[in-house]
Amino acid sequence: MVAVKKTVQQVENLEKYQHGFVTSIEQDFAPKGLSADTIAFISEKKGEPKWMLDWRMAAYERWLALNEPDWAKVSFPKIDFQDSYYYAAPKERTGPASLDEVDPEILETYAKLGIPLREQEVLAGVIGSPRYAVDAVFDSVSVVTTFKKELAAVGVIFCPMSEAIREHPELVQKYLGTVVPVSDNYYACLNSAVFSDGSFVYIPPGVRCPMELSTYFRINAAESGQFERTLIIADAGSYVSYLEGCTAPMRDENQLHAAVVELVALDDAEIKYSTVQNWYPGDPETGRGGIYNFVTKRADCRGARSKVSWTQVETGSAITWKYPSCILRGEGSVGEFYSIAITNGRQQADTGTKMIHLGANTRSRIISKGISAGRSSNTYRGLVSIHPKAGGARNFTQCDSLLIGKTCAAHTVPYVEARNGSCVLEHEATTTRLSEDQLFYAMQRGFSQEEAVQLLVNGFVKEVLQELPMEFAVEAQKLVAISLEGSVG
Amino acid sequence: MSLSNALLTGDLNQLPGRRDEDWRWTDLRGVIKTAPPRSPIDDRVLAAGPFGSLEGQEILIINGQSSAGLELVIAPDTRQVVRLRLVSTTDGTSHTVAFKVKLGAGAELVLLESHEGLADGYISSVDLDFDLAEGGRLERIVIADDGAHAISVNRSHVVMGPKSSFSQSVLTRGARRQRIETVLVHPGAEAQVEMNGVYLLDGQRHADITTSVEHAGPGGVTRQLTKGVVRDQSRGVFQGRILVDAGADQTEAKMGHHALILSDRAEVDARPELLIHADDVQCAHGNTIGALDEEALFYMCQRGLPEEEARSLLIAAFVDEVVCLIRDSAAQDCTRTWISDARGRT
Numbered sequence: 001m002v003a004v005k006k007t008v009q010q011v012e013n014l015e016k017y018q019h020g021f022v023t024s025i026e027q028d029f030a031p032k033g034l035s036a037d038t039i040a041f042i043s044e045k046k047g048e049p050k051w052m053l054d055w056r057m058a059a060y061e062r063w064l065a066l067n068e069p070d071w072a073k074v075s076f077p078k079i080d081f082q083d084s085y086y087y088a089a090p091k092e093r094t095g096p097a098s099l100d101e102v103d104p105e106i107l108e109t110y111a112k113l114g115i116p117l118r119e120q121e122v123l124a125g126v127i128g129s130p131r132y133a134v135d136a137v138f139d140s141v142s143v144v145t146t147f148k149k150e151l152a153a154v155g156v157i158f159c160p161m162s163e164a165i166r167e168h169p170e171l172v173q174k175y176l177g178t179v180v181p182v183s184d185n186y187y188a189c190l191n192s193a194v195f196s197d198g199s200f201v202y203i204p205p206g207v208r209c210p211m212e213l214s215t216y217f218r219i220n221a222a223e224s225g226q227f228e229r230t231l232i233i234a235d236a237g238s239y240v241s242y243l244e245g246c247t248a249p250m251r252d253e254n255q256l257h258a259a260v261v262e263l264v265a266l267d268d269a270e271i272k273y274s275t276v277q278n279w280y281p282g283d284p285e286t287g288r289g290g291i292y293n294f295v296t297k298r299a300d301c302r303g304a305r306s307k308v309s310w311t312q313v314e315t316g317s318a319i320t321w322k323y324p325s326c327i328l329r330g331e332g333s334v335g336e337f338y339s340i341a342i343t344n345g346r347q348q349a350d351t352g353t354k355m356i357h358l359g360a361n362t363r364s365r366i367i368s369k370g371i372s373a374g375r376s377s378n379t380y381r382g383l384v385s386i387h388p389k390a391g392g393a394r395n396f397t398q399c400d401s402l403l404i405g406k407t408c409a410a411h412t413v414p415y416v417e418a419r420n421g422s423c424v425l426e427h428e429a430t431t432t433r434l435s436e437d438q439l440f441y442a443m444q445r446g447f448s449q450e451e452a453v454q455l456l457v458n459g460f461v462k463e464v465l466q467e468l469p470m471e472f473a474v475e476a477q478k479l480v481a482i483s484l485e486g487s488v489g
Numbered sequence: 490m491s492l493s494n495a496l497l498t499g500d501l502n503q504l505p506g507r508r509d510e511d512w513r514w515t516d517l518r519g520v521i522k523t524a525p526p527r528s529p530i531d532d533r534v535l536a537a538g539p540f541g542s543l544e545g546q547e548i549l550i551i552n553g554q555s556s557a558g559l560e561l562v563i564a565p566d567t568r569q570v571v572r573l574r575l576v577s578t579t580d581g582t583s584h585t586v587a588f589k590v591k592l593g594a595g596a597e598l599v600l601l602e603s604h605e606g607l608a609d610g611y612i613s614s615v616d617l618d619f620d621l622a623e624g625g626r627l628e629r630i631v632i633a634d635d636g637a638h639a640i641s642v643n644r645s646h647v648v649m650g651p652k653s654s655f656s657q658s659v660l661t662r663g664a665r666r667q668r669i670e671t672v673l674v675h676p677g678a679e680a681q682v683e684m685n686g687v688y689l690l691d692g693q694r695h696a697d698i699t700t701s702v703e704h705a706g707p708g709g710v711t712r713q714l715t716k717g718v719v720r721d722q723s724r725g726v727f728q729g730r731i732l733v734d735a736g737a738d739q740t741e742a743k744m745g746h747h748a749l750i751l752s753d754r755a756e757v758d759a760r761p762e763l764l765i766h767a768d769d770v771q772c773a774h775g776n777t778i779g780a781l782d783e784e785a786l787f788y789m790c791q792r793g794l795p796e797e798e799a800r801s802l803l804i805a806a807f808v809d810e811v812v813c814l815i816r817d818s819a820a821q822d823c824t825r826t827w828i829s830d831a832r833g834r835t
Contacts, residue, residue, distance in 0.1 A: 071510065388753060388754065391753070401763075401765070403765065403767075403768035403770075404768065405768060406735070406767070406768055407735070408768065409764075409765060409766045410763075410765045411762070411763065411764045411765065412761075412762060412763040412764075412774070413760070413762050413764075414759075414760065414761065414762075414776070415758075415759075415760050416757075416758065416759040416760070416776060416778065417756070417757075417758045418748075418750060418756065418757045418758070418778045419754075419755075419756045420750070420753055421750045421751060421752050421753040421754075421755065421780055422753070422780055423750070423778070423779060423780075424777075424778075424779035424780070425776070425777060425778040425779060426776075426777050427761075427774075427775065427776040427777070428773070428774070428775045428776075429761070429763060429773060429774050429775075430772070430773040431763050431765045431770060431772040431773070432770065432771055432772070433768040433769055433770070
């Protein structure tokens with residue numbers, strides 16, 4: 001009954017989008033619009049070496065030649081790329097050396113969001129939980145990164161991308177753009193030209209990262225986009241668990257978030273990447289405002305027996321368009337994808353994964369749970385590709401969709417390509433609505449309709465929630481409840 | 490954009506190719522570089538086709554030409570068995586066919602359709618329109634026996650009335666490029682749809698079974714099962730789309746695609762799609778691809794069967810599940826014979 005009580009409690013605590021406030025703070029902006037000058041401005045602001053500026057400029061040239069893709073099952077008015085700021089950062093005094101120098105407004109913002117920026121703290125209200133190192137990215141810059149010294153003691157590098165470019169150019173040059181090439185797709189190319197901060201992580205050989213690493217992305221400035229870039233390298237035999245969270249204020253305008261995340265796992269290394277995406281979804285009635293979340297996430301399992309596990313809980317954004325993928329290159333490497341995508345109001349999500357099996361005996365597992373409510377549309381789109389040399393490759397895919405209400409839509413579009421005689425692929429998908437019988441049973445036991453729906457939905461997504469680190473799982477469960485508020489009755 | 494348009498106009502830009510999402514695995518642009526001449530009129534007397542042993546009216550279309558007209562009308566409340574033979578006889582030529590089938594209210598038709606390649610390399614484009622009035626019942630059994638170097642596209646468009654029933658079984662050995670496509674609008678309203686298929690490919694053959702079912706009204710039922718066996722360097726493609734429109738509640742749709750890959754150079758590509766706009770539905774698809782079950786093989790060998798025979802039995806049993814779904818028992822026997830012949834030829 002504990003679980004039931006928890007659910008009831010959550011339902012009682014239901015609120016609309018909780019993170020929609022704006023922090024009033026002085027900010028520096030790049031001139032509005034996108035041009036070579038904007039890119040030079042960003043590069044200069046970040047004190048980048050020339051090779052980085054050249055890289056950005058080359059990307060910009062490629063981007064100009066690309067066309068915006070339109071194949072996803074999402075519709076939105078054409079984006080005016082000249083009507084946005086590509087760089088927005090809190091006005092620096094001299095650049096904060098310690099937490100005490102960070103603008104108190106920003107600290108308060110993170111306190112409100114429940115993100116622990118003080119090293120002795122742990123995630124909200126969970127006593128005895130493991131510690132988390134946090135990189136807090138506010139619009140285009142990282143404002144603080146915690147536990148850096150303690151991590152450096154074991155050789156782990158955890159810092160903002162701009163710092164990595166200055167301090168560890170050899171690692172950045174070796175790996176940046178090797179998983180998601182500059183011209184991979186329209187938005188990745190745009191990101192390569194204008195990216196601002198994201199996190200850089202390097203785990204040296206044989207090291208098990210002593211704490212969970214996390215980055216918290218916050219969009220605050222109006223009329224701006226966020227283009228973070230994250231690069232995680234797990235050297236041979238290492239392990240890291242990385243968490244990512246994101247929120248934005250409630251505004252009537254649409255804001256673009258076009259990030260690129262690259263993961264590299266060498267021999268026997270393991271990366272666990274978890275995302276709880278809670279960008280402002282727009283007004284549920286009118287569909288006005290909300291974030292366009294067009295993200296490219298890809299992992300390269302380069303080493304033998306390496307493993308990458310993506311877990312995502314997608315509840316926010318007006319439009320989500322992303323496919324965290326694994327290139328299973330190393331022999332015996334493993335890719336996993338666990339996803340919950342919830343759309344309500346007028347949200348649109350087109351998300352899924354790609355598992356590209358290149359090496360022998362590679363394995364992948366995909367569990368996707370989509371829930372659509374309101375007038376939203378939710379698409380699972382995935383690819384499992386077994387190349388001729390991937391003998392003994394194995395894939396299991398399960399995509400379940402749940403529909404709540406008459407006006408929503410759920411789509412499943414899986415692509416399967418098998419080019420090897422010794423592979424085994426299994427795929428199953430179902431689309432149904434909440435079972436009347438189960439609802440009736442729960443309501444007959446005294447739950448209101450909304451509570452009963454929560455209970456059933458929690459059961460539906462449990463398989464994915466249990467893959468999340470514990471503290472995130474608690475957060476995610478609450479988020480599921482909030483996202484579906486008002487979807488029945 | 491279609492093969493028939495390209496052939497009729499001579500404009501090869503009308504050909505679908507890899508960059509067209511629905512044709513990404515069946516590239517016609519890459520294999521047709523020049524428009525071939527029209528196939529000649531051929532009035533030779535042909536040996537019996539794969540359904541030759543069965544009774545019923547025969548409609549013969551050779552190289553796109555038919556003396557019996559290009560329309561078949563079944564009067565209300567009558568039952569007919571018709572053998573529709575589409576024969577291609579001349580290498581290096583092309584032809585198009587547009588054929589209409591109309592079933593009156595309560596009419597019943599068993600359509601035994603065979604695509605016979607008496608030459609090796611030709612281009613054939615067949616468009617079939619099926620119109621089923623209320624309560625019409627159509628069982629369509631297709632045997633596609635094209636030449637190894639042929640390019641063949643067979644597209645059917647099906648419109649169904651209330652309480653009608655459409656049951657289709659497609660059996661094919663593929664060709665250089667072959668697509669068998671069925672697009673169907675399901676009215677719901679107690680109508681029944683069953684679409685099954687088998688592809689048995691070897692050499693460098695290619696076969697693409699594509700289906701699209703749109704549930705436009707409430708209460709419709711669709712069942713689909715497609716099975717395939719690919720060996721050598723062949724390539725099997727299955728694309729199945731189930732679209733449930735808003736308001737088409739109580740739809741029940743199930744789709745299965747299962748393939749055996751028997752060689753390291755063979756390929757199977759699949760895209761089973763569910764596009765759902767109504768909430769009170771039960772829709773599911775399953776898709777499996779893999780080698781023969783080693784455990785089953787071991788079990789049979791252990792019982793004294795030679796390995797080759799055990800393999801053969803397992804493959805026969807694998808595809809026979811689809812043959813068993815053919816309702817007309819005489820046609821079922823015929824297809825079983827054709828399958829065992831086709832497998833014997835490989």
